[in-house]
Amino acid sequence: MKVTRFFSTLLSLLLFSFITTDIKAQVFESKNFKNGLVVTADKYASEIGNEILMQGGNAVDAAVAVQFALAVTLPRAGNIGGGGFMVIRLADGETAALDFREKAPEKATRDMYVRNGEFKSDLSWEGILAVGVPGTVDGMIKALERYGKLPLDLVLQPAIKLAREGYKLSYSHAESLNNHKDTFKKYQVSAEYFTKKDDTEFKEGDLFVQEDLANTLERIARFGREGFYAGPVADAIVNEMERYRGLITYNDLYNYESQWRDPVEVEFKDYTLHIMSPPSSGSIAIAQILNMINDHPLEEMGHNSADYVHLVSEAMRRAFADRSYYLGDPDFVNVPVSELISEEYNDTRMENFSTDTVTSSASLSHGEIAGFVESDETTHFSVVDSEGNAVAVTTTLNGSFGSHVSVSGAGFLLNNEMDDFSAQPGEPNAYGLIGAEANAIEPGKRMLSSMTPTIVTKNNRVDMVLGAAGGPRIITATLQSFLNRAVFDMRPQQSTAFPRFHHQWLPDMLFIDDFGLSPDTQNLLQEKGHSIFPMPGIGRAHNIYVEPDGSYSSGVDPRGDGYAAGH
Ligand code: DON
DSSP states (O other), rough: HHHHHHHHHHHHHHHHHHHGGGGGGGOOOOOOOOOOOESSSHHHHHHHHHHHTTTOOOOHHHHHHHHHHHHOOOOHOOOOSSEEEEEOOOOOOOEOOOOOOOOTTTTTTTTTTEEEEEEEOGGGGGGGGOOBOOHHHHHHHHHHHHSSSSSSSHHHHHHHHHHHHHHEEHHHHHHHHTTTTTTTTTHHHHHHSSSSSTTTTOOOOEOOOOHHHHHHHHHHHHHTTTHHHHHHHHHHHHHHHHTTTTTOHHHHHOOOEEEEOOEEEETTTEEEEOOTTTTTHHHHHHHHHHHHHHTTTTHHHTTTTTHHHHHHHHHHHHHHHHHHHHOOOOOTOOOOOOHTTTTHHHHHHHTTSSSSSOOOGGOOOOOTTOOOOOOOOEEEEEETTTSSOOOEEEEESSTTTTOOOOOOTTTBBOOOOGGSSOOOTTTTTTTTOOOOOOOOOTTTTTTTOOOOOOEEETTTTEEEEEEEEEEHHHHHHHHHOOOOOOTTTHHHHHHHHSOOOOOOSOOEEEEETOSSOOOHHHHHHHHTTTOEEESSSSOEEEEEEOOOTTTEEEEOTTTTTTTTEEE
């Protein structure tokens, strides 16, 4: 059942590639900007971020403005009803990581998706039971309070204006709404908000107005977190729970708190990567993969040569096998971070690596750590400012338009993040990912994530701001956005656009960008035993790279319809 859903996720990606075909022409030749740059999945949001920078805001002010703008202009992923992660690097060297990931409601139970003894995977994917307690609003307010220069009401103004006055739908905005029409119609409020009254299709250029969302954003601007987690917006969320028999209570909302965490630091060549720590799995996986490939002559192998793809994908395979066993919410389970990312451990993981043949996933499980006690839509954006501060944010409702349940009177969609738990340990989720006890559902626990916002420094200065959308492909896309520059010295746009590959242990397949590897390389990989699966879009990355003169260049992914705005 879930495997079917995994392949249907792949199919929707295929569809997404058709939607964005006309946009692929917009491959930006990256320009250098001296004073600030914002790269997001959406033109309106990038321009808003850039305007906030020009009004004297810093990178955190701009990032918060972008997050709220995306909630208006990219309802399939941008959100106030979801969550995400933010990594911050200040010019003075301070780094911080903010976890505003959703949490399981207090009433959540292990068997909440079991009916008549049977596990119903669709319940964790669509509808009210899929919803985790949203974290975005608390996260944005915390980030702004600690690091911002501008007041909350000011950074919210552009999003409020766009929601109140409307914005023009792009081709891909319109198509994504049209593609989900049938699902929206199952939920009366979502049908009101996200389908046309006369049942016709949205078209490019239609004005999209969201009055109720504007009012909610205004409440947040006036009352801060109380404007969302209490009062009329909380009432409206709880009403939806009552309408469809959901689990989230006033207490869940009121008690939600985002968490400051320490980013994981990974050294590679002259670079230090500062990556979101668990409950994101990206930092551990990237650290492991870099450790496993470190001693090999990557540059000599050649970019995307069969030997290179084989080595890196074998490392990916091992890191994802560990991900599925060891990783979960660090507030609930013991995640052996330092052991997993250590050189010794990763050396042992590669002991059975062969340059000639694959290590089948069936023969490979997680590694052994002594003393360990088991206790199709996201969006990434990158921001830098004139002072040298940098912010990387990845945020999501999980699937496109999340649970498809909207909050009546409040104008926004709720996430379907509960599917990121191993809702049934051992069963694959919508991304084909297998999980174990460490990521099992528990009340108040955060579900494991692949979102991997990353800031890379060199000689103590920001060098790259990286991240992507795309489920587990986020991790491998971010890794390749880094390696393309760090090892192969590619230019920013090339680093971001070049064909990528992905392995996640199970299913045992080597996914490649469908415009990707040459037939010869594919033959050589097949000879080593790889099952190759071409697919549209191994992640959608929105990166910033710092040039040797200190100016900023964008890496806008041609796989999506991203946009860079700078000055
Ligand atoms: O947190 C995660 O890993 C997933 N909820 C991300 C989902 C995603 O990236 C969907 N696609 N673009």
